[in-house]
Every structure is written in structure tokens, then in C-alpha cells.
Amino acid sequence: xxxxxxxxxxxxxxxxxxLDLVAVLALGVPALQPEPAxxxxxxxxxxxxxxxxxxxxxxxIEIRLQRHLPQMxxxxxRERQRPLRRSDRVGKASYGAVLDGASRLQGQARLHFVNSVxxxxxxxxxxxxxxxxxxxxxxxxxxxxxxxxxxxxAIAKYYTLRDLGHATGSLRLMLxxxxxxxxxxMLVCVRGKDGVHCLDxxxxxxxxxxxxxxxxxxxxxxxERLAVLHLSPKPTGRLATNARARAPLAAQRAQAGxxxxxxNAPRF
Numbered sequence: 001x002x003x004x005x006x007x008x009x010x011x012x013x014x015x016x017x018x019l020d021l022v023a024v025l026a027l028g029v030p031a032l033q034p035e036p037a038x039x040x041x042x043x044x045x046x047x048x049x050x051x052x053x054x055x056x057x058x059x060x061i062e063i064r065l066q067r068h069l070p071q072m073x074x075x076x077x078r079e080r081q082r083p084l085r086r087s088d089r090v091g092k093a094s095y096g097a098v099l100d101g102a103s104r105l106q107g108q109a110r111l112h113f114v115n116s117v118x119x120x121x122x123x124x125x126x127x128x129x130x131x132x133x134x135x136x137x138x139x140x141x142x143x144x145x146x147x148x149x150x151x152x153x154a155i156a157k158y159y160t161l162r163d164l165g166h167a168t169g170s171l172r173l174m175l176x177x178x179x180x181x182x183x184x185x186m187l188v189c190v191r192g193k194d195g196v197h198c199l200d201x202x203x204x205x206x207x208x209x210x211x212x213x214x215x216x217x218x219x220x221x222x223x224e225r226l227a228v229l230h231l232s233p234k235p236t237g238r239l240a241t242n243a244r245a246r247a248p249l250a251a252q253r254a255q256a257g258x259x260x261x262x263x264n265a266p267r268f
Contacts, residue, residue, distance in 0.1 A: 176216035
């Protein structure tokens, strides 16, 4: 007879493996509880070659995708049309003052400053601000509203760090789920000389990569240069093995074009 403690662990492992399988076969995010603040980004291309899989952020296995998230492409286009200007207000200060203040800091002090500036804005859902269940606002839109939900604030931090000269390759918007509740969320992960740090509107302080991995399950991450699917680092039985084995087949099926969103698609 299997002890209850091991039974619970086995059940948790099967659950994690099932989420991995769903992620691979659907080329999207595992089905979580519906949340109006974030919509699942349907990945519009297949998985990368096995050689491009690597141990990545938040203690996950990263699988680089061959095309970008549609939401990221749309966001980039709108941000180029109307970027955040130095004269725009971010809370009580101008964006220029924010950049000047941050530029005088280095390392974690700069990240903490940027995190605090945007965390001071009000948290308001997209439905109330924009009349839509899900909308990735540009930093200019978030600053004008003086509010945003978790992905709006994360996006604003991402572009602020980019404006401060952080290399695009060191920045990642990270869609995650809380490990305790499955609630969806978004972080900004920054890779620097002293490791990876995550900016989170739920916390005043920065999270290390390890701390973030204990609190959140990574699902999909993106920048304007790439999109990455995140899987659990350890195989959890036959189900997880099958998920990884069937990933190339799912990728081939997706190569023909965009994966269309459907009315019953899982949502963040």
C-alpha cells in the first residue's frame, strides 16, 4: 500500500505532467480557471528543434518557438506608433524624471526603482479600463489611465527597462500561474550579471529566479524577439514523456499557419 504522503506526491506529479501535455498539444497555455484580466496567448507556430530546448527561467525547460505571440506583435506595433514620451506623467512624476532617476542607479537598485514606480499605479481590470476582457496596454496607455492590471504594469516595466538601455535579450515578459491557486499572473524577468531578478506588482521587493519558481509556475514568456514555451524540468512519468515525444508532431501540424482562437479556448 502506498503511503498517503507518496500518494499525494504522485497525484501532484500526474497533475503537473498533464499540464505539460496540454501545453504541448494545444500549443498554448494549460487550461486554468478563467480570469478576465489575461487571455491565453495562442502560439501561432510550432516548437523549435530539440537542440533549442534548454534549462531556462524559473527552473523550467525552455522550448523556443519559431514565431512570436500575436499579442506581442500587436503590442509592438501600437507602442511604435505612440511610445511613452518624457513629458508623459507616470503617477506624480514625468517619464523623463523616472528615466533620469533610474539611470543614476545600477543593478538591483535600478530594477527596484522601476518596479516601485509602476507598482504605485492603481490595479484596475481591463474590462473597466478598456471595455474588453483582455487588452495588452502600451506604457503610454497605462500612464494615461494611471492604472492597469498585472500585464499592463509588467509591460510598462519591460519598456522602461528597454528605454534605460537594457538589452532586449536580457528582458522577458513571463506569463505564470500561482502554484497555490492556479491564478494567472505576469512578471518581468531580467537577466543580469548577478543572476535573474523578477519584477512583480504583487511585491515591493525583487524576486530571485528561485523565489519566483517556488511561487509561480512558468507557462509562456516573450519579448519582441522571441516566444518561449516553458515545461516542467523533470519528467513525471509516461504522460510527461509522451508530451515531449509528441511535441514535434504538434509543431508540424501548426506550421501551416496561425492557430486560430476559438470561443472555448482556455483563457488566462
